Amino acid sequence: MKITFYGHASLGIEVGGKHILVDPYISANPQAAHIDIAALKADYILLTHAHGDHILDVEAIAKRTNAVIVSNAEIAGYYAQKGFQSHPMNHGGSWNFDFGKVKYVNAIHSSSFPDGINGGNPGGFVIEGEHKNIYIAGDTALTMDMKLIPMRTQLDLAIFPIGDNFTMDVDDAIIAADFVACDKILGIHYDTFGYIKINHEEAIKKFFDKGKDLMLLEIGTAIEL
Numbered sequence: 001m002k003i004t005f006y007g008h009a010s011l012g013i014e015v016g017g018k019h020i021l022v023d024p025y026i027s028a029n030p031q032a033a034h035i036d037i038a039a040l041k042a043d044y045i046l047l048t049h050a051h052g053d054h055i056l057d058v059e060a061i062a063k064r065t066n067a068v069i070v071s072n073a074e075i076a077g078y079y080a081q082k083g084f085q086s087h088p089m090n091h092g093g094s095w096n097f098d099f100g101k102v103k104y105v106n107a108i109h110s111s112s113f114p115d116g117i118n119g120g121n122p123g124g125f126v127i128e129g130e131h132k133n134i135y136i137a138g139d140t141a142l143t144m145d146m147k148l149i150p151m152r153t154q155l156d157l158a159i160f161p162i163g164d165n166f167t168m169d170v171d172d173a174i175i176a177a178d179f180v181a182c183d184k185i186l187g188i189h190y191d192t193f194g195y196i197k198i199n200h201e202e203a204i205k206k207f208f209d210k211g212k213d214l215m216l217l218e219i220g221t222a223i224e225l
Contacts, residue, residue, distance in 0.1 A: 001013065001014065001015045001129060001130050001132045001134070001224065001225045002014040002015075002222050002223070002224045002225075003134070003157070003159075003186070003222060003223050003224075003225070004220070004221070004222040005186070005188070005217040005218070005219060005220070005221060005222070006021075006024070006026050006032055006035050006040075006219060006220070007025075007026060007029045007031050007032035007035070007192065007219040008023075008025050008026075008029055008031075008032075008053060008188065008189060008192045009022070009023045009025065009048070009053070009054055009138075009139070009161065009188045009189045010022065010023050010024050010025050010026050010029075010032070011023070011136070011159070011188070012040065012041075012222075013127070013134075015099045015100055015127070015129040015130050015132075016098065016099030016100055016129050016130060017099070018043040018044065018097075018098065018099035019040075019041040019042055019043050019044075020042070020043065020044045020045070020046060020099065020127075021040065021042045021044070021045045021046070021061065021067070022045075022046045022047075022048070022125075022136060023046070023047060023048055023054035023055070023138075024037070024040075024045065024054075024055070024056065024057040024058060024061055025052070025053045025054055025055070025056045025057065026040075026056070026057050027056060027057050027060075028056055029192060031191070031192065031219055032219050032220075034219070034220060035219065035220055037057050037060060037061055038064065040061060040065075041065065042061050042062070042065040042067040043065070043067055043068070043099075044067055044068050044069075044070055044097070044099070045058055045061065045062060045067045045068070045069045045070065046070045046071065046102070046125055046136070047069065047070070047071035047075050048071075048107065048122060048123055048124060048125070048136065048138030048139060049072075049075070049107070049109060049110075049111035049119055049120075049122035049123070049138060049139060050074075050075050050078070050111045050112055050113045050117075050119025050120070051110075051111065051112070051114075051119070051139070052113075052114040053192070054139070055075075055113070058079070059079075059082070059084070062079070062084050062085075063084075066085065067085070068085045068086065068087055069084055069085065069086040069087070070086070070087045070089065070097075070102065071086070071088070071089065071123075072088065072089060072090055072091075072104065072111075072119075072120040072121060072122075072123055073088040073089070073090055073120060074118055074119055074120030075111075075119055075120060076088035076089070078113065078117060078119075089102070089104040089123075090104060091104055091105065091106055091121065091123060092104070092105070094126075099129050100127060100128050100129025100130065101127070101128040101129070102125055102126070102127050102128075103125065103126040103152075103153075104123045104124075104125060105123060105124045105125070105126055105135075105145070105148075105149065106123060106124070106143065106145040107122040107123050107124045107137060107138040107139065107140035107143070108122075108140050108141040108143050109122040109138065109139040109140050109141070109166075109167070110122065122138055122139060122140070123138060124136050124137045124138040124140065125138070126149060126152075126153055126155075128153065132156045132157075132225040133153050133154060133155050133156050133157075134155065134156060134157045134158070134159065134225070135149055135153075135155050135157070135158045135159065135180055135182070136159045137158065137159060137160050137161065137168075137176070138161075139161055139166060139167045139189060140161065140167060140168065141167065141168060141172070142168050142172040142173075142175055142176050142179075144179070146176055146179035146180050147179045147180075149179075149180045149181075150180055150181035150182075154181070155180055155181065155182040156182070156184065156225050157182065157184050157185070157186060157225060158176070158177060158180050158182040158184070158185050158186070159185075159186045159188055160173040160176055160177070160185055160186070160187060160188070161173075161187075161188055161189030161190070162187040162188070162189065162190050162198060162203060162214075163189045163190035163191070163192075163195070163196025163197075163198060164195075164196060164198070165195040165196055166189070166195065166196065167189055167196075170198065170202075170203045170206055170207075170214075171206065173185065173187070173214075174206060174207060174210050174212065177207075177210075177212050183211060183212040183213060184212075184213050184215075185207065185212060185213065185214050185215065186215050186217070186223070187203065187214055187215065187216050190216075200216055203216070204216065
């Protein structure tokens with residue numbers, strides 16, 4: 001399983017011979033100006049919620065790639081009405097795709113499209129594929145529901161927002177790592193806007209002091225599990 005960071009909360013995942021994009025907000029992010037969305041491969045696009053900084057490039061990419069948009073029922077239905085392929089999910093439900101198993105789990109946040117249409121309830125994803133398991137928390141506060149995840153799935157990586165103001169901060173993300181029983185963390189949703197700027201060295205040290213590994217990837221770089 002290969003995971004590429006495209007800035008903000010945008011990720012590319014290669015698993016089971018398929019290409020997955022998560023929350024593609026790339027073309028309007030100056031920090032990701034070197035990423036060409038026309039060159040990105042996508043068999044599936046996973047969306048945690050409907051905010052503009054998570055769905056900006058969905059239609060452009062899905063139109064070109066014919067990717068299947070996977071999200072909650074409201075978001076999937078929104079795109080289905082526009083003629084895109086979609087797969088609706090809801091909290092607690094899972095589905096075996098051709099690349100692996102995906103479960104839609106709880107997140108505490110808000111969710112509406114930029115045009116004001118209801119985006120349903122936000123969520124996160126637990127993905128199991130190629131004998132590796134990851135948890136993409138989405139935009140969320142720290143929540144006790146995270147403790148449910150290791151009851152079903154032993155994680156190899158947890159992907160957490162750490163920018164504060166709109167989501168968890170670094171200290172809450174450390175607690176979240178304990179809740180999901182995973183010490184290998186990929187940080188997202190930081191530095192893009194003034195509200196979510198973080199001190200990288202301080203964040204990494206806080207995780208290290210708790211016996212955990214926080215990765216803050218350069219945009220366009222990848223890790224392999």
